[in-house]
Amino acid sequence: MSTLNTQHLRNYPQKPQQVYLYGTCLADSLFPDSGIDAIEFLEQQGVEVIYPQGQTCCGQPAYNSGYQDEAKAVALAQVAQFPLDIPIVIISGSCGGMMRHHYPDLLKGEPGITQFCDRIFEFTEFLVHVLKIKLDDKGEPEKIALHTSCAARREMGVHITGRSLISQLENVELITHDYESECCGFGGTFSVKHGDISGAMVKDKSENLVNADVVRYISADWGCMMNINGALEYQKNSLRGEHIASYLLKRTQHNKKQRGE
Amino acid sequence: MAAQQLDPNESKYAASARNFRDNVKRDLGNQELRENFRGAMDYLVDKRKNAFPDGDELETLREQCKLIKQRCLLKLPHLLEQLEENLQANGIHVHWAETITDANDIIAQLIAAKNGKSVVKGKSMVSEETALNDYLEARDIECLESDMGEYIVQLAHQHPSHIIMPAIHQNKKQVADLFADNIDGFAHTTDVDALIGEGRRVLREKFCQADVGITGVNFAVAETGTLCLVENEGNGRMCTTVPDLHIAITGIEKVVEFLDDVPPLLSLLTRSATGQIISTYFNMISHPRQSGEKDGPEEVHLVLLDNGRSQAFADEELRQTLQCIRCGACMNHCPVYTRIGGHAYGTVYPGPIGKIVSPHMLGLEATNNLPTASSMCGACGEVCPVKIPIPKLLQRLRVESVKAKHNGEPVMKGEGSGRKSIEAAIWQVWSIMHKYAFIYKTSMWFATRLRKLMPNKIGVWTSVRTAPKLAPQTLHEKVQARQNQQQYKQLQGGK
Structure with a gap:
């Protein structure tokens, strides 16, 4: 950019x-x-x-x-x-x-x-x-993908920040999927008003994520994830998206049992 | 204006735009077509990316070119007069056409005055807009497209599916079959160079026989009275130098103020369109053949078409539509265009630019489906060389489409025609529910409690996805519960 x-x-x-x-x-x-x-x-x-x-x-x-x-x-x-x-x-x-x-x-x-x-x-x-945050990764090694919403990417210009947070997680390998910057097809009422087009788009997006061969994909937008996760579940694929807030919390949390809580 | 609406040529596009939904179904189901588009668009996206290795240079140029086009549009009426004056001083005749019928009539009269029978055409989207070929053929004038893509499309009795690459929807095998069916003595091959060689051979003969050359214009320079034409095949130069009569047709928004405005625009145009640093040919036409010159037409005419452009011009925001330099980058990068292809739109101009320009040409009533057929992903606005805020204009057209009736002067032909009372009522209820938090929270409380009753089939959504599932408790509730718990702990800790 x-x-x-x-x-x-x-x-x-x-x-x-x-x-x-x-x-x-x-x-x-x-x-x-x-x-x-x-x-x-x-x-x-x-x-x-x-x-x-x-x-x-x-x-x-x-x-x-x-x-x-x-x-x-x-x-x-x-x-x-x-x-x-x-x-x-x-x-x-x-x-x-x-x-x-x-x-x-x-x-x-x-x-x-x-x-x-x-x-x-x-x-x-x-x-x-x-916050200029420094993350301390406590999780197991794994491969993930990142889906950035179009609004985050093009309106807010914050697609870079999601990527930079993931890159701070040292046990996490971020895999780039095909057509990463392309829209998932949600678009709010678009997905209902022009369901055929939206459906074709989410089919491609979910396929590209599946082909990335990752255990999960991360996003900071529930609109996209509701769309993509819905398509993945419909295709009976086990891949799911997780909100980046939940993912970061999980990766950086001290094991409660170890702390004796 | 009523006469214009009854025009058979206009209604052709209006009718096909109204069929948008059926067109989409048809073309989404055509796997070969979808592969043709995806492959071609990927190629063009890549070419553009490689043509702009320096992102800062690209941004500087985009800002510069946006300002050039905005300046020229602010002065549009004055610049058009200046253009006319300077073209006439150079010996080029200028004609004004408010409607597509006016434009076609003017061209037919110019051809008739020369007793012309055959026309070769360079690539011109404005002549597609006026459906000029149909109009002339109905008057027994042979009209041959000489751009290779346009030639293919004409042989197939189709319309361009892309403004730069008219036959991009066809692959080489389809073109080979088309040539085999239409060109005598064609030795069947799917070798692209051989196919193009064959097409060129046919066209070469026609150039020498034609009475009239018709082309478009990329930039009309007011300062010097010059018509600039960007092309790659040399057919534009043939059309503008071989026949005795050259007629150029373009939209009124193509005027630029200074000759100096052209180089930055040209540089962005070719790189955005095909990733070329410059096109193979760049023609600057400043006058007809002068005494002592060995070639060139005896007469040169320019037809300036409005066809709804002044409607866009009249509104400060919608005016930005006219900044377009027709590079096609918005369609190359559009996830909707990439999937449905160019013909599904039903309009002359497909893709994102088609969605914002066609409503001015055909009216919103015929084109209501276009502004909504966008996920608003913003890819088009991101690559537009002259920074047209396409998503913003789509949003604006959605507003115009569902606008309630009012007494003021209409902004657009067909405004309010997309308003459905049931949809309007839904949004009114939605608005009240989300304006008052207690109504919202109560509704959500009930919805989450009754989540088991939610249908698992919801229309077209669940044709490719499962239905979203409501949570047992809302975030509002969870936050409240968490706070209560923390307060309780604090109280206990305080004891």
């Missing part, structure tokens, strides 16, 4: 004492454990995590479907949930892209929107650039 792609350049703050966690609607109802894992992992880094109970969804589904007013009402309700001037860490690149890069347009003219958007950090971006 070019260093001149200014959209992805930003100033990062010092390590804060407190952060907000934005759990996303998908993690909330389908994959809550990854949210808990993210909280636990951040706390282990000495950061207090606040999870506002009033959060729901970033508004992306309506926004992407062209229903601006409906999306705006939901987006404004989210902004109101995060009053403190501390970072908001999001465990999804696509919701992060929505709140960081689309809120300025959607909520143009609303007070404090620029400052709000400046506080949005995708999870891996926050770990690498704000």
